[in-house]
Each structure stands twice: as structure tokens, then as C-alpha cells.
Amino acid sequence: MSGVIVTNPPKADRADVEALAEHGVATVHEALGRTGLLDSRLRPVQQGVRVAGTAVTALCWPGDNLMIHAAVEQCGEGDILVVATTSPCTDGLFGELFATALQRRGVRGLVTGTGVRDTAELREMGFPVWSAAVSAQGTVKATGGSVNVPVVVGGRSIHPGDVILADDDGVMCVPRARSAEAVSAAAARTAKEEATRAAFTEGQLGLDRYGLRETLARLGVRYRTHEEYVRDGAGS
Structure with a gap:
């Protein structure tokens, strides 16, 4: 070589x-x-x-x-x-x-x-x-x-x-x-992360800051209580 x-x-x-x-x-x-x-x-x-x-x-x-x-x-x-x-x-x-x-x-x-x-x-x-x-x-x-x-x-x-x-x-x-x-x-990117860090420190959730609740709904992900989950047999 x-x-x-x-x-x-x-x-x-x-x-x-x-x-x-x-x-x-x-x-x-x-x-x-x-x-x-x-x-x-x-x-x-x-x-x-x-x-x-x-x-x-x-x-x-x-x-x-x-x-x-x-x-x-x-x-x-x-x-x-x-x-x-x-x-x-x-x-x-x-x-x-x-x-x-x-x-x-x-x-x-x-x-x-x-x-x-x-x-x-x-x-x-x-x-x-x-x-x-x-x-x-x-x-x-x-x-x-x-x-x-x-x-x-x-x-x-x-x-x-x-x-x-x-x-x-x-x-x-x-x-x-x-x-x-x-x-x-x-x-x-760093400035954006710093703003997000401050929001999370104050208690904001990523689900709300990033608009992810709408994403979950669009994907068909549902909220169920524990009783509803068990009643429908999904938790057995």
C-alpha cells in the first residue's frame, strides 16, 4: 500500500x-x-x-x-x-x-x-x-x-x-x-432547551409544551381509568 x-x-x-x-x-x-x-x-x-x-x-x-x-x-x-x-x-x-x-x-x-x-x-x-x-x-x-x-x-x-x-x-x-x-x-438549539428547562422546572409537562396530546389523539391512544381498563378485560 x-x-x-x-x-x-x-x-x-x-x-x-x-x-x-x-x-x-x-x-x-x-x-x-x-x-x-x-x-x-x-x-x-x-x-x-x-x-x-x-x-x-x-x-x-x-x-x-x-x-x-x-x-x-x-x-x-x-x-x-x-x-x-x-x-x-x-x-x-x-x-x-x-x-x-x-x-x-x-x-x-x-x-x-x-x-x-x-x-x-x-x-x-x-x-x-x-x-x-x-x-x-x-x-x-x-x-x-x-x-x-x-x-x-x-x-x-x-x-x-x-x-x-x-x-x-x-x-x-x-x-x-x-x-x-x-x-x-x-x-x-441551546436557547430553546434553556426555555424548555425553565418551563419544566415550573411544572409544565412535555405533553402540553410540545402539543403531544393532539398527537396521542391522532394516533388513537386513549385515556382509560383503571376500572375501565380492567372491566374491558384488557388488564387480565
Whole structure:
């Protein structure tokens, strides 16, 4: 497998990335019409962490982490490294030593469709990671791949420079061209949620706030007293 290392790809605007970091994955995902979410099998090795950054991508051969070494050189302040393989792989391609090098360069985290290891050390050093597996299985450095090319992780196409947003709920990708739109939509969604939260705090029901009583009636869902339910034999 030959490959290419692309240098200095365009990235989403830094101000948009920082603004998106103020919102959770669920909020941005809903705000963009429920798009951009990666597969739920990608889970964080830590809890209580939210990061947003621009994607630097690495495409590796299964069981081979050579191109992660190459990708580290292309990473900088505010980036998130995104690692994919050419076919499924759960080996531990990434660990504490890689995290040390990336942390030194200001990288905000890792998202990988493969496995990681040294999870205790990763948590201790505060380097956020979302992965499809945890595995102590080691790797080699023998096959060429690519850096900063489009990759697929968690069923989602990710381009270098896209915004990656990750927290306890999962990982999503905001295309670079939609970063400003995402900021505006997420802010509007957050304002709406805050208003709803205040209404629920005051005791309003979702059935009334969202007009769901009409929906229930339209779907033929009826209210019955317990006596009526039992009398008609439905509760036996």
C-alpha cells in the first residue's frame, strides 16, 4: 500500500471550533438535523470530558501504526487526531507514548475506529480518547498509508480540517464548510432547551409544551381509568 502525506490542509475557523466546544454532541447533532454522528461503538476511555478540534486524519494498515507516527508531525495546536484503518482492526494502535507526543504539540484528543491501550495512563495524563476497542495487542510499523486524506470512522466520512466534537455521549463530525452554520444552529438549539428547562422546572409537562396530546389523539391512544381498563378485560 503506497500513500501520501498532505501538509497544511485548510481547517475550520478556530472561532467556530471554540464556539462549538461550548455545546454538547447531542445538542449540535440535533441542531444540524441529526447528522454527523459517528457510530455509538466509539466510547471514551475517560468521563466528564468534552473536546472540539480540527481533524488531522491518518489512514493505517490493520495492525500497523506507522502512519500515526507520520501524522503526529502534521498535528498542531487545537487539532484532534482521527485514525482509521483500511479494514477492521481492534489492535492497540495507540497508547501513552503517542499521547505524550501529541499533548506536547497541543493536540486535544484522539478519535479512532481501532483499539487503544495504556488507558489508565491516558486518564492520568488527561489526554482524551474515544475508540472502538481497548486492546493490549501490539502493532508493527511496516506498511505505508496516508495522512490528511478523507477517512471513514464510525460509519462517517471525515475530511482533514473538519470539526470533531466529542464528549460522554459520543463523537460527531461537523464538515468544515458547515462550521459557522453549526455554531448558529447550536446556539438556537441551546436557547430553546434553556426555555424548555425553565418551563419544566415550573411544572409544565412535555405533553402540553410540545402539543403531544393532539398527537396521542391522532394516533388513537386513549385515556382509560383503571376500572375501565380492567372491566374491558384488557388488564387480565
